[in-house]
Amino acid sequence: MTERQAHKNKNTAKTREERLKAALKANMGKRKAQARARATDNDKTVPNKNEKE
Template sequence: MTRDSDTKTPGKKPRPDDRDARLKAALKANLGRRKAQARARAAQDDVSDDKTNKKDG
């Protein structure tokens, strides 16, 4: 059997500033991925629209 106190690691809790910085960086990276994904989808839609217009015309 293990005690609850044995399973927890001793040490300091991370400072709120560290957490804020980490979350800010993660949010910025996520936003960058989403924008890149949206740009890729828009470019793909433009290419498929061009192909359908050439076939019709």
């Protein structure tokens, strides 16, 4: 492998790592938002113990 190819492979690996990191961060953000939405939905549908039916 030439020096130029080795440098290109390092850059490619770095950009791939950055893309994966960004995708993971976005995915975690979506999952947290879904979890928050589910938590608020459950709070609305489940009556409190203190409330009379």
